[in-house]
Amino acid sequence: MTExxxxxxxxxxxxxxxxSTHEIWDEKLVGKIYDYYADDVLVHxxxxxxxxxxxxVEDTLTRLNAFPETEMNIEKVIWEGNPEDxxxxxxxxxxxxxxxxxxxxxxxxxxxxxxxxxIANCLIxxxxxxxxxxxxxxxxxxxxxxxxxxxxxxxxxxY
Numbered sequence: 589m590t591e592x593x594x595x596x597x598x599x600x601x602x603x604x605x606x607x608s609t610h611e612i613w614d615e616k617l618v619g620k621i622y623d624y625y626a627d628d629v630l631v632h633x634x635x636x637x638x639x640x641x642x643x644x645v646e647d648t649l650t651r652l653n654a655f656p657e658t659e660m661n662i663e664k665v666i667w668e669g670n671p672e673d674x675x676x677x678x679x680x681x682x683x684x685x686x687x688x689x690x691x692x693x694x695x696x697x698x699x700x701x702x703x704x705x706x707i708a709n710c711l712i713x714x715x716x717x718x719x720x721x722x723x724x725x726x727x728x729x730x731x732x733x734x735x736x737x738x739x740x741x742x743x744x745x746x747y
Contacts, residue, residue, distance in 0.1 A: 594623075599712060599719045601667045601675050608721075609679070613660040616652060621645050626713075626720040633726040654737070655685035655701070674713035674722070681706050683728075685736075693737040701736035704729045 593600050608624040611617045621644050631638040631647075638644050652658060661682045669675030682703040688696050706728030713722050734744050 594718050596719075598671050599675060601669075601677055601712065602665050604712065604719060605665050605667075605677060605679050605710075606662060609660055609662060609681070612648065613652075613658055616656075618645055618648050618652065621648060624721055626715045626722045629721055629723065631724045631726065634728070634730045654689040654691045654696070655683075655687055656689065658683055658685040669712075671714070674711055677708075677710045677712060679708045679710075681708065687736050691737040693734060697737060697739065699736045701732055704732045704736075 593603060604624070608620065611620045612624070621641055625641045625644060627641050628639070629641055629644060631644055638647055661684075662679055663682060664680040665677065667675050667677040669677075682705055684700065684702050684704070686700045687698065690696060706726065709725040710721050711723040712719055714720070715722065731744060731747050735742075738744055
């Protein structure tokens, strides 16, 4: 199932970022995480670290359950690197989604999170001959996310 670009000597970085993001978030093909992420990937985020592709699949399914109609829009991709050392990438994105499922903050609110700004910084390297995300650092508007997941009278809405 691996496409030629995933095993090419030099990576088409923007294609990997755009295609993996589209397939996982827009097409909801969460199992593609196994194709794009190393088995032992380490993802650093506001809620703590996620270790391994299996845990990343579980986290992604939880988020998509809470926000099933997530629209991920890539605003900008920048990168540098080479085939020997790998590629350091940054993807600026926005998410618009309605909270129709439970979250760690409680039951669904039906509120829409609009243009939630975030940045995913990644290290992509070859693993067993295939380009994979091996480490990721994610930051996003956590307050905006929490506000979409909580009632309007919650103190977080004072920010």
